Amino acid sequence: MSKIKLQHTTLNYVFDDFKKEQTILFxxxxxxxxxxxxxxxxxxxxxFNILRYDTRGHGKSEVPAGEYSIEMLGKDVxxxxxxxxxxxxxxxxxxxxxxxxxxxxxxxPERLNKLILCNTAVKIGNAEGWNSRIEAVxxxxxxxxxxxxxxxxxxxxxxxxxxxxxDAVLVKFVQxxxxxxxxxxxxxxxxxxxxxxSKISVPTLIISGTEDAVTTIKDGGFLMGKIPxxxxxxxxxxxxxxxxxxxxxxxxxIEFIKN
Numbered sequence: 111m112s113k114i115k116l117q118h119t120t121l122n123y124v125f126d127d128f129k130k131e132q133t134i135l136f137x138x139x140x141x142x143x144x145x146x147x148x149x150x151x152x153x154x155x156x157x158f159n160i161l162r163y164d165t166r167g168h169g170k171s172e173v174p175a176g177e178y179s180i181e182m183l184g185k186d187v188x189x190x191x192x193x194x195x196x197x198x199x200x201x202x203x204x205x206x207x208x209x210x211x212x213x214x215x216x217x218x219p220e221r222l223n224k225l226i227l228c229n230t231a232v233k234i235g236n237a238e239g240w241n242s243r244i245e246a247v248x249x250x251x252x253x254x255x256x257x258x259x260x261x262x263x264x265x266x267x268x269x270x271x272x273x274x275x276x277d278a279v280l281v282k283f284v285q286x287x288x289x290x291x292x293x294x295x296x297x298x299x300x301x302x303x304x305x306x307x308s309k310i311s312v313p314t315l316i317i318s319g320t321e322d323a324v325t326t327i328k329d330g331g332f333l334m335g336k337i338p339x340x341x342x343x344x345x346x347x348x349x350x351x352x353x354x355x356x357x358x359x360x361x362x363x364i365e366f367i368k369n
Contacts, residue, residue, distance in 0.1 A: 114193050123163035132200060132367065133160070137206075140295070143164045149352065163190060165207070166186055167291065168294070171290075198223050202226035206294060208228055211227050213303070224367055229322055240298060244296070248288075265348045315363075316334050317343050317359065
């Protein structure tokens with residue numbers, strides 16, 4: 111892992127340069143870090159270079175004070191690419207990472223080969239819900255919402271069969287810097303790409319979970335209907351589809367990028 115001081119923050123990242131033609135850049139979900147993509151690395155490494163980073167306020171990245179915006183998170187990505195002198199990537203983001211991907215698709219299409227938007231929506235939740243969550247964790251910490259997070263992130267079947275793996279993910283969740291989590295909650299709360307998402311012109315794959323109550327299959331269908339050059343793939347998962355159906359998820363990426 112490496113850290114770089116960018117224009118507005120310091121990001122922690124891992125760049126596996128396998129000397130391939132194309133690079134995949136992964137953007138993590140709220141309350142996780144770059145290790146959420148560990149199950150993708152082996153299969154994808156045979157085909158692509160892999161760049162992962164901790165979203166600001168998460169993992170080992172800096173936690174700047176104040177509320178964040180998706181524009182800030184998108185500009186962090188552009189600064190990272192500039193620093194590494196990578197002109198174009200295939201961007202894959204999940205949840206808040208998918209919001210970041212939408213911003214990039216709208217505002218920086220020249221930096222993208224292809225775009226993968228996973229378990230996301232043009233608008234995730236509502237202001238009341240996000241403000242309630244912010245208030246709850248400010249008072250009681252992230253431990254207080256672990257149970258609800260597990261229910262949103264994974265199906266009961268996956269939890270029953272993979273308890274150790276789920277517990278490890280939730281440990282990472284609780285370790286997320288509280289201030290960073292709250293600042294990113296504000297970014298999700300304020301994001302709404304309903305009016306702009308149709309501007310995305312790069313080829314786009316949308317991955318939705320059929321059991322995802324946070325960003326539903328209907329949300330994925332809305333994205334597909336608005337983004338001209340897009341297709342929708344459904345996996346039988348809850349919110350963290352790349353962990354719950356890791357091999358199926360990874361194969362979707364390979365097929366989409368290579369075709």
